[in-house]
Amino acid sequence: QVQLVESGGGLVHPGESLTLSCTASGFSYEYYVMGWFRQTPGDDRDYGRERVSCITSDDDRTVYSHSVRGRFTISRDKAKNTVYLQMNGLKPDDTGVYYCLMNVDCQPYGAHWGQGTQVTVSS
Numbered sequence: 001q002v003q004l005v006e007s008g009g010g011l012v013h014p015g016e017s018l019t020l021s022c023t024a025s026g027f028s029y030e031y032y033v034m035g036w037f038r039q040t041p042g043d044d045r046d047y048g049r050e051r052v053s054c055i056t057s058d059d060d061r062t063v064y065s066h067s068v069r070g071r072f073t074i075s076r077d078k079a080k081n082t083v084y085l086q087m088n089g090l091k092p093d094d095t096g097v098y099y100c101l102m103n104v105d106c107q108p109y110g111a112h113w114g115q116g117t118q119v120t121v122s123s
Contacts, residue, residue: 002027002112004100009117012090016121020085022100022114032057033106034083035074039116040096049099054106055083063106067093090121 008020024034035054053064053074062074073086087094100114 002102004102004112004114006098006100006114006117008085009098009119011120011122013123014091014121016090017086017088018090018119019087020098020100020117020119022083022085024081024083024100024102027102027112029057029102029104032102032104034076034100034102035063035106036083036085036098037101037108038094038096038098038119040093049108050096051106051108052098053085054101087119090119092121092123095119095121 003025004022006022008018010018012018033054033056036052037049038052039049051065052068053072055062055074055076060076071089075084097116098119099116101111103111
């Protein structure tokens with residue numbers, strides 16, 4: 001059974017930084033995508049979650065949403081089955097619950113999810 005355990009959320013001021021981590025276990029896929037989605041109040045997307053960033057298991061290809069590109073960086077430690085999200089220049093609009101995902105692509109349908117970690121950006 002796939003398990004995703006996240007850590008690193010918290011309360012920060014605008015402009016500050018946070019790093020989220022997500023460690024996966026119990027999987028046997030040769031190819032997979034890991035990444036981050038976030039859920040903010042009033043979000044009406046499917047699953048109520050916005051794609052933030054993903055990285056592939058084979059060649060570390062990355063994708064970012066327009067709202068975080070240039071501020072967030074996703075990376076992966078293959079030996080530890082862990083994905084990181086370095087978040088710099090945080091804004092109040094980045095506030096939400098951040099969920100780690102494992103799937104065959106960077107989409108929420110059919111994905112495995114972590115329990116979520118709260119990120120709050122407030123002055």
